[in-house]
Amino acid sequence: MTKLxxxxxxxxxxxxxxxxxxxxxxxxxxxxxxxxxQEFPASNEVAGWTKVSEVRVFEAADLWRYIDGEAExxxxxxxxxxKTADYRFQNKVETTVDIYIMKDADGAAKVFxxxxxxxxxxxQLGDAARMSSQSLVFCKGPYLTRMVAFxxxxxxxxxxxxxxxxxxxxxxx
Amino acid sequence: xxxxxxxxxxxxxxxxxxxxxALYAAGKVxxxxxxxxxxxxxxxxxxxxxxxxxxxxxxxxxNRILSLLDRTMxxxxxxxxxxxxxxxxxxxxxxxxxxxxxLGGKGLSTNVALVEAICERLQEAGIKANDIxxxxxxxxxxxxxxxHAGSSGARVQCFGTDRVGFExxxxxxxxxGSRLSKILTQRCDVLINVPVLKDHDGAxxxxxxxxxxxxxxxxxxxxxxxxxxxxxxxxxxxEIRQKMRLTICDATTASYEGGxxxxxxxxxxxxxxLISQDPVALDYTGWQIIERKRAEKxxxxxxxxxxxxxxxxTAADGQHxxxxxxxxxxxxxxx
Numbered sequence: 001m002t003k004l005x006x007x008x009x010x011x012x013x014x015x016x017x018x019x020x021x022x023x024x025x026x027x028x029x030x031x032x033x034x035x036x037x038q039e040f041p042a043s044n045e046v047a048g049w050t051k052v053s054e055v056r057v058f059e060a061a062d063l064w065r066y067i068d069g070e071a072e073x074x075x076x077x078x079x080x081x082x083k084t085a086d087y088r089f090q091n092k093v094e095t096t097v098d099i100y101i102m103k104d105a106d107g108a109a110k111v112f113x114x115x116x117x118x119x120x121x122x123x124q125l126g127d128a129a130r131m132s133s134q135s136l137v138f139c140k141g142p143y144l145t146r147m148v149a150f151x152x153x154x155x156x157x158x159x160x161x162x163x164x165x166x167x168x169x170x171x172x173x
Numbered sequence: 174x175x176x177x178x179x180x181x182x183x184x185x186x187x188x189x190x191x192x193x194x195a196l197y198a199a200g201k202v203x204x205x206x207x208x209x210x211x212x213x214x215x216x217x218x219x220x221x222x223x224x225x226x227x228x229x230x231x232x233x234x235x236n237r238i239l240s241l242l243d244r245t246m247x248x249x250x251x252x253x254x255x256x257x258x259x260x261x262x263x264x265x266x267x268x269x270x271x272x273x274x275x276l277g278g279k280g281l282s283t284n285v286a287l288v289e290a291i292c293e294r295l296q297e298a299g300i301k302a303n304d305i306x307x308x309x310x311x312x313x314x315x316x317x318x319x320x321h322a323g324s325s326g327a328r329v330q331c332f333g334t335d336r337v338g339f340e341x342x343x344x345x346x347x348x349x350g351s352r353l354s355k356i357l358t359q360r361c362d363v364l365i366n367v368p369v370l371k372d373h374d375g376a377x378x379x380x381x382x383x384x385x386x387x388x389x390x391x392x393x394x395x396x397x398x399x400x401x402x403x404x405x406x407x408x409x410x411x412e413i414r415q416k417m418r419l420t421i422c423d424a425t426t427a428s429y430e431g432g433x434x435x436x437x438x439x440x441x442x443x444x445x446x447l448i449s450q451d452p453v454a455l456d457y458t459g460w461q462i463i464e465r466k467r468a469e470k471x472x473x474x475x476x477x478x479x480x481x482x483x484x485x486x487t488a489a490d491g492q493h494x495x496x497x498x499x500x501x502x503x504x505x506x507x508x
Contacts, residue, residue: 064393065311068276068386068433069375072396094279116430116472118438134437148435150279151231 032056032066039099039143039170040085046166048159052094053086077110078103089159093151097167100144105173108139123161126168136160141173215504216451216497218458221245222507226425226444233425239290242421245448246294248508256297262418263363265299270361270416271307274369274384274423275314280435282318283367283423287446291365291421292329306330308356310387332356339390347406347492351389357412364416366452370427370443370459376400377475377482379433380459381420381452382408382495404484405493408452414495420455422447429466441466453488453496454503460485 037055044050059081063071066082074082084098102108105127112128115137120130126145129138134149134156145167149156223241228234243255250258263269271291273283292305303326309315312322312333324332337359339352357364368384375396376383382404386392389410395403408414424447430439443462449455460482464474475481489498497503 064396068392069373069379069396069400070434072375096278118430120438132438148280148437152437
């Protein structure tokens with residue numbers, strides 16, 4: 001005889017099914033999670049900079065959704081996740097900040113060293129850093145931080161340095 | 174580069190219509206049906222350039238990009254009026270999908286003004302606004318780079334596959350087995366490919382053919398071995414091959430190193446469009462442009478850097494025949 005589901009057993013079953021359904025749905029969606037991450041300064045914490053987006057997180061398995069084929073290089077060196085947020089400087093320069101969390105400092109250093117230097121100049125920040133007129137990248141411990149400004153102006157390099165300095169202080173080795 | 178032996182552009186263009194374009198203009202048949210023999214005529218890639226595309230500022234001027242689009246399309250189809258090429262390409266009542274590329278973020282994605290120009294010309298050719306969909310894989314990504322998402326009303330639609338999902342069934346060719354975006358399978362009679370000119374960390378370059386990775390549910394599976402033969406195999410999937418009619422490559426800002434993401438130190442304002450009905454010829458031509466820029470900047474070739482774009486030769490081989498990578502069979506026209 002088929003055992004009927006009684007009220008006593010219905011609620012736990014329902015909760016389990018609901019939980020499983022939620023997990024399956026989120027796995028199927030597989031999108032970036034949003035989080036408030038302490039690595040990112042709030043608006044106006046650094047003069048002139050406004051945070052204009054939530055922090056999105058892409059785990060290693062989903063990194064390709066954010067950076068496509070570039071993900072292979074990060075995976076090779078042991079990336080765990082990336083956290084990314086958008087900022088605006090003086091309401092005119094849009095900037096994206098990506099903080100890659102690698103499995104160890106060696107992984108972060110290897111990603112940093114694997115990229116050509118081009119015309120970038122070396123700067124004193126974190127364990128190693130370089131910047132050009134619209135971008136700055138530095139590593140500190142297991143973190144590799146990349147900042148890209150989408151507009152160019154004379155103020156951008158100094159503004160990037162100020163924002164990077166604040167972030168660097170927040171990153172714990 | 175100008176073809177030798179012709180006194181005027183019109184004279185050259187009259188003599189240099191590809192077999193595929195002629196086939197299409199005459200009978201409006203799909204561009205490269207799987208059973209057709211390769212054409213002996215040259216594949217044309219028209220490069221339109223406007224040094225003043227951004228005027229005095231940094232952003233692309235909407236009027237100038239429309240004018241550039243017109244000149245380049247007229248050059249490809251050898252027609253004098255801006256509306257005429259589009260009437261050769263689409264028919265009223267068809268649903269047209271513009272597959273853009275928003276992966277590179279704000280600095281290196283398909284330009285919104287270019288897409289608006291394409292939409293304007295499509296509507297003049299009789300396509301209803303709400304039969305045009307501008308799409309990529311993710312709606313947030315589209316909005317992030319300046320597109321306004323929307324899927325209702327009597328206006329051009331814009332949204333990602335995340336809104337409608339992928340087909341349940343797997344389609345296969347060669348080494349790939351993927352589920353296709355329902356935007357392609359259910360919302361599209363004509364596919365216009367609108368990629369960006371970029372180098373790529375694995376494949377060497379990412380231009381027309383690799384833009385189709387945004388149509389499938391599992392592109393992450395197809396990056397090993399320089400994405401070869403996967404890129405070619407993806408483009409052989411019937412719905413892609415049969416619906417693709419044109420590639421308009423946004424080469425207004427291009428990258429030569431550090432791609433596919435935007436690295437401003439390795440990007441340049443190329444202020445050009447590349448248009449072709451042969452995606453292999455277009456990718457080959459785009460690759461040469463990137464190599465010339467790399468040489469100018471003192472960088473080694475992509476081959477020396479361990480990322481020769483092998484997928485281009487695969488796409489042209491006897492099994493795929495998606496187009497030609499033979500420079501003797503490509504006519505590059507600069508306008």
